[in-house]
Structure formats: structure tokens, C-alpha cells
């Protein structure tokens with residue numbers, strides 16, 4: 001097997017070089033030559049060596065190329081590493097920028113929401129008048145009992161009113177009809193004589209009784225109304241006009 005391979009090897013070299021070797025027979029197949037050696041090691045000698053030189057050179061060149069290739073491959077690998085690091089940096093930066101953008105959008109969104117809320121509040125309290133630092137709504141037409149009045153004010157986004165000070169009370173009084181009673185958000189349901197504001201759930205901050213009040217003529221009298229510059233404790237079921245406040249205190 002080895003001998004055969006050796007033979008083929010020399011034969012191929014001879015064919016490549018297109019030189020007939022001494023002592024060989026040329027066999028032509030389809031016009032191509034094939035050199036046959038009977039004793040290649042002896043027949044070949046120096047000639048073969050010189051014939052092999054191009055092949056050896058060729059291999060050497062390839063070896064150089066391979067080393068160059070290896071160096072290049074290492075360079076490429078280094079470059080790839082660098083690119084990867086750059087990509088990571090870019091990715092991190094993009095993520096940071098995206099996060100910053102999201103934060104900005106979120107803050108803008110909450111600013112818009114705040115504006116919308118304010119606008120909504122303004123629209124909601126369009127029927128309210130500013131009295132001092134607060135908004136009040138005075139109903140001049142419809143009379144309502146306690147429950148109904150409470151629901152109406154809540155429906156407008158407010159509460160049945162109570163006053164914080166004498167000043168507020170006077171400012172409101174100036175806007176009322178002299179001969180009409182107005183329902184306030186103050187009652188003594190829980191304990192007779194203890195007047196609670198429905199907007200705060202606490203003791204009413206300001207009361208201004210008419211002379212002799214609070215005076216209980218009926219069992220139903222738990223609700224405070226105001227009339228002509230003073231307050232009295234009145235029936236909760238009677239239908240009278242209401243005053244709402246926009247604030248929840």
C-alpha cells in the first residue's frame with residue numbers, strides 16, 4: 001500500500017512538472033501523460049528533491065500564511081472583543097437615556113394630570129362663588145331636607161357648609177335673602193347640644209346663635225339653619241335652601 005502511494009506521489013509530481021523521468025515509460029491517457037517509475041528512490045534522487053522544492057516552498061509559504069492568519073485571527077478576536085465592549089457601553093447608555101426619557105415623560109404626565117384635575121375642579125365648582133379664601137354655593141330656588149341637601153352638595157363635589165370664622169359668616173350673610181332660611185352642614189344627631197360639622201366630622205368651628213337658641217320645640221330639631229344674621233336649631237325634614245362649601249374642612 002505504502003509503495004503504491006509512493007509511486008503515485010512521484011507520478012503526480014512528474015505530471016505536474018511535465019518532465020518525463022529517466023527510465024520511465026510514458027503512458028498516454030486521453031493525451032495526458034503519466035510517468036511510471038520502476039524504482040522511485042533510486043531513479044529520483046537529487047532531481048526529485050529539486051522537483052519537490054517548489055512543493056516544500058509552497059508548504060512553507062502556507063505555514064507563514066497560517067501564522068499570519070492566526071495573528072490576524074487573534075487581531076480579529078481582539079477587535080471583536082472591543083466591539084462587544086463598545087456595544088455593551090452603547091446598550092448601557094441607551095438604557096440610561098431611555099430611563100431618563102421615561103422619567104421625564106412620567107413627570108410630564110403627572111403635570112398634565114395635575115392640570116386636568118385643576119381644570120376639572122374649576123369646571124366642577126363653576127357654580128360656586130369665592131367668599132374669602134373658600135368657595136361656596138348658595139341655592140336660592142330649591143328647598144331640600146337634610147338628607148337630600150347633603151346628597152346635593154356631595155354631588156357637586158362639596159359638602160353642606162359650616163363657617164370657619166365670623167368674617168366668613170358675615171360675607172355669606174350679605175349674599176342671602178333676608179326672609180329665607182338656609183340649611184348648613186351642622187347637626188347634633190349624636191348628642192343633643194353638641195354641634196358637629198359634616199365636612200370635618202368635628203365640632204363646628206363657628207356658631208352664631210339667634211337670641212334664645214338653640215331652642216328645641218320639636219323632637220326632630222337637630223339641624224342648624226341660618227336666617228337673617230343668626231343661626232337656630234331647626235327641623236331636619238323641612239325643605240329649605242342649602243349652602244355648600246367646596247373645601248373638605
Ligand SMILES: *[C@@H]1O[C@H](CO)[C@@H](O)[C@H](O)[C@H]1NC(C)=O
Nearest residue numbers: 067068069070071072073074
Ligand atoms: C493567538 O491566541 C492564542 C490563544 O489566545 C495563542 O495561543 C496564540 O499563540 C496566539 N497566536 C498569535 C500568533 O499571537
Ligand SMILES: *[C@@H]1O[C@H](CO)[C@@H](O)[C@H](O)[C@H]1NC(C)=O
Nearest residue numbers: 144145146147148236237238
Ligand atoms: C328627603 O327628601 C327626599 C326627596 O324629596 C325624600 O325622598 C326623602 O324621603 C326625604 N327624607 C326625609 C327624612 O324627609
